[in-house]
Amino acid sequence: MADLIKVDSHVHLYRTVEEGLAEKAGYEVWEYGEKPAVCYSEDAGTVDQVIKAMESSGISKAVLLNLFSAQVARDMEIAKLASNLGESQKETAIQEIDHNILGQLKEFNRWGCEVAQNFPEITAFIALDPIALPGEAGATHVSEMVENHGARGVKLHGAFQVFNMSDQRLWPAYRKCEELDVAIIGHSGPDRGGIGFAEPRSFGHMLREFPRLKVVLAHMGGATWKQALEIAETYPNAFFDCCEIIEWTDGTNAPTELELAQLIRDIGAERVMMGSDFPWYDLDHTVERVMELPLLSQEEKEGILGANAITILGL
Numbered sequence: 001m002a003d004l005i006k007v008d009s010h011v012h013l014y015r016t017v018e019e020g021l022a023e024k025a026g027y028e029v030w031e032y033g034e035k036p037a038v039c040y041s042e043d044a045g046t047v048d049q050v051i052k053a054m055e056s057s058g059i060s061k062a063v064l065l066n067l068f069s070a071q072v073a074r075d076m077e078i079a080k081l082a083s084n085l086g087e088s089q090k091e092t093a094i095q096e097i098d099h100n101i102l103g104q105l106k107e108f109n110r111w112g113c114e115v116a117q118n119f120p121e122i123t124a125f126i127a128l129d130p131i132a133l134p135g136e137a138g139a140t141h142v143s144e145m146v147e148n149h150g151a152r153g154v155k156l157h158g159a160f161q162v163f164n165m166s167d168q169r170l171w172p173a174y175r176k177c178e179e180l181d182v183a184i185i186g187h188s189g190p191d192r193g194g195i196g197f198a199e200p201r202s203f204g205h206m207l208r209e210f211p212r213l214k215v216v217l218a219h220m221g222g223a224t225w226k227q228a229l230e231i232a233e234t235y236p237n238a239f240f241d242c243c244e245i246i247e248w249t250d251g252t253n254a255p256t257e258l259e260l261a262q263l264i265r266d267i268g269a270e271r272v273m274m275g276s277d278f279p280w281y282d283l284d285h286t287v288e289r290v291m292e293l294p295l296l297s298q299e300e301k302e303g304i305l306g307a308n309a310i311t312i313l314g315l
Helices: 017-025 047-057 070-079 087-118 136-149 168-180 200-209 219-234 257-267 283-292 298-313
Strands: 007-011 061-065 122-127 153-156 183-187 215-218 238-241
Touching: 007 298, 047 283, 061 087, 061 298, 070 087, 087 122, 087 136, 122 136, 136 168, 153 168, 168 183, 168 200, 200 215, 200 219, 215 219, 219 238, 219 257, 257 298, 283 298
Parallel strands: 007 061, 061 122, 122 153, 153 183, 183 215, 215 238
Antiparallel strands: none
16 A cells, blocks of 8 residues: 555645635535434645645645635625615615625635645645626636646536536636646535535536546536446546545445445546545545445545546646
8 A cells, every 4th residue: 555646636725724624514414314424524725734634644636626606605795784785775785795706716726726836735725706707708817827826736526616517718728727637626426405516417417528538527426426437438538536426335325335435436536536525524534435435446545546537637
């Protein structure tokens, strides 16, 4: 194990302990149903914590996935507005909120890229949001962050950011990612409203329209994991990580350990990467979970631990 390439393809980092703990407290993991014992991490997700965790678990590279929802931030700020504002005052205040949110998104992405510049073992994927940066504005931001700040891809979370993964406001950004040869990592799984913003089938249109774009369906579809194989069989540019779902096997809405291993084998183990979802889960425990999977060969497990991510993400 000591000589293996180990890559964590799915980590989240925060600027302070307080920010990380607040983010964890506000994000409920609900989709997998009930499971008596889930091994959560106590870390807040600071840079120092992930570097320490990487060193202790022998992980040589971690992919930082920035996550930012303009809609969530917008709703929170609008709720704070005074109730006695007139219509024109409220409109002006909302315009200022939207301007500030766009600034926050860009600042958060710059921070993530600065982390990667200071710590070469970390690779930065930036957050993109079609509500804050629709159409060509999104493509321009991707180009700026990749070409001038070293970003290596884009992170999307349709369920949290409230958009469909095939939303055509993202078309210019997808086209730019294809042109720059950088990947998209998108959360895949159900949303509380049952709309299907980020279920695996929601990726179909984008995968068909951008066949040279590498798209990673994070969590292998989560609680909608039964859709993953059809997407994999239909679109060769679809890849997957087993982040989080591997900690929830045998949950009431999750696959069993055997079902997860069979899904990985059916998709093709070479198309699947390990991810911890740090700071929600521990890096070392995620490595152990991969190695404990049934059905898969030692070679397939070793690929999932790191070599696959090197190839898929171009690390």
